[in-house]
Amino acid sequence: MPIKANNPGLKSWLDVSPDSDFPIQNIPFGVFLTRDDVITIGTRIGDYAIDLAAMHQLGYFEGIPLTDDIFLQDTLNDFISDGKKTWRLVRDKISDVFEADNPSLRDNKEHRDIILFTLDEIEMKLPVYIGDYTDFYSSREHATNVGKMFRDPENALLPNWLHIPVGYHGRSSTIVTTDIPIHRPKGQTMPKGADAPVFGPSKMVDFELEMAFITTDANSMGESIPVDDAEDYIFGLVLLNDWSARDIQKWEYVPLGPFLAKNFASCISPWIVTLDALQPFKVDSPAQKPAPLPYLQYSGQKSYDVHLEVAIQPENAAESVVARSNFKYMYWTMAQQLAHHTVNGCEINSGDLMGSGTISGETPDSFGSMLELAWQGTKPISLENGETRTSIQDQDTVIMRGYCLGDGYKIGFGEVRTQLLPPLA
Numbered sequence: 001m002p003i004k005a006n007n008p009g010l011k012s013w014l015d016v017s018p019d020s021d022f023p024i025q026n027i028p029f030g031v032f033l034t035r036d037d038v039i040t041i042g043t044r045i046g047d048y049a050i051d052l053a054a055m056h057q058l059g060y061f062e063g064i065p066l067t068d069d070i071f072l073q074d075t076l077n078d079f080i081s082d083g084k085k086t087w088r089l090v091r092d093k094i095s096d097v098f099e100a101d102n103p104s105l106r107d108n109k110e111h112r113d114i115i116l117f118t119l120d121e122i123e124m125k126l127p128v129y130i131g132d133y134t135d136f137y138s139s140r141e142h143a144t145n146v147g148k149m150f151r152d153p154e155n156a157l158l159p160n161w162l163h164i165p166v167g168y169h170g171r172s173s174t175i176v177t178t179d180i181p182i183h184r185p186k187g188q189t190m191p192k193g194a195d196a197p198v199f200g201p202s203k204m205v206d207f208e209l210e211m212a213f214i215t216t217d218a219n220s221m222g223e224s225i226p227v228d229d230a231e232d233y234i235f236g237l238v239l240l241n242d243w244s245a246r247d248i249q250k251w252e253y254v255p256l257g258p259f260l261a262k263n264f265a266s267c268i269s270p271w272i273v274t275l276d277a278l279q280p281f282k283v284d285s286p287a288q289k290p291a292p293l294p295y296l297q298y299s300g301q302k303s304y305d306v307h308l309e310v311a312i313q314p315e316n317a318a319e320s321v322v323a324r325s326n327f328k329y330m331y332w333t334m335a336q337q338l339a340h341h342t343v344n345g346c347e348i349n350s351g352d353l354m355g356s357g358t359i360s361g362e363t364p365d366s367f368g369s370m371l372e373l374a375w376q377g378t379k380p381i382s383l384e385n386g387e388t389r390t391s392i393q394d395q396d397t398v399i400m401r402g403y404c405l406g407d408g409y410k411i412g413f414g415e416v417r418t419q420l421l422p423p424l425a
């Protein structure tokens with residue numbers, strides 16, 4: 001059954017510019033602080049933030065089984081726990097209320113004054129309480145590039161890579177949303193040619209262009225999620241900048257994988273775009289040869305055509321786009337990642353965050369990290385202001401954006417924007 005809110009013909013009575021990431025067909029979910037210092041769950045159409053707690057109090061969700069305080073929360077976890085049927089009813093209802101011909105809120109100034117905010121009146125917060133964070137490594141191009149640089153160019157992919165959606169358990173305590181500056185991390189590295197490690201600020205801070213999906217309660221401990229059911233447990237997606245300190249990583253990652261090089265900061269975009277909103281943008285995935293084991297074989301299309309870009313903005317200078325990639329390049333799909341994650345009975349909860357891994361394409365301008373773009377420092381990339389970079393410098397801001405292109409409209413993710421500050425003393 002088609003999802004009502006996805007109808008490309010819908011128009012809102014709110015003003016939406018044609019190139020907005022947030023037309024009425026998007027209806028993402030987020031958490032924001034209002035001008036009155038109230039924290040609420042909301043959505044966004046055009047450049048308006050919409051207070052869903054206020055809408056609920058004023059009766060606009062009548063007929064949908066929701067607890068009174070479901071939107072009066074500082075995270076989306078409880079709403080996400082309500083499950084797909086409820087998300088769909090709520091998104092369809094929001095779409096209905098803001099549809100051009102519906103006068104119920106359009107013509108009620110008193111309610112509009114309570115429900116609508118302009119973006120300068122709100123502050124976006126982290127949308128979910130992230131209990132667990134898992135990061136995959138699912139771009140064949142990225143894994144191949146890293147294998148070439150760190151190991152053996154002839155055998156860049158490790159033997160398990162084409163059989164397992166490789167991943168590791170990350171840390172959620174240092175995941176933040178957009179517009180929150182971070183500090184250059186300090187740690188232990190082994191300089192080239194040295195015979196003992198040194199301690200100090202990382203000299204190779206990098207971004208990783210990723211997307212991440214947010215789950216609902218999917219299973220009980222011991223149960224597995226079949227690959228063809230997996231998407232039912234995915235609430236939506238965000239952009240993820242999985243900051244990495246390459247020099248720390250290189251020294252510490254053997255044999256157990258990433259640790260302190262990865263957990264000093266990861267930044268996500270604040271609006272969760274629902275998997276429902278992305279349905280019109282499903283595409284085929286790259287062919288998988290050899291065929292994966294049966295529990296990872298799925299039917300239908302499970303990749304999504306999301307255009308991605310990364311820009312670097314030095315202090316007091318214009319930004320330069322340094323990479324353009326696409327989520328559809330991923331070798332392993334989200335459904336396969338979630339099926340694999342639970343195949344041993346690992347429990348997945350509402351608000352868990354699953355990173356895709358760095359999303360690189362085939363061409364050098366589509367690589368999703370500085371490590372690859374500047375090929376381990378050997379090919380500095382040029383910025384608009386004449387400077388070059390092989391890694392991110394103090395005061396640089398890294399901006400990631402993503403959007404799907406519909407017929408005459410976009411479904412976008414907005415951006416995640418993070419400035420790197422010098423190390424704390």
Ligand code: CA
Nearest residue numbers: 135208242357
């Ligand atoms: Ca990563």
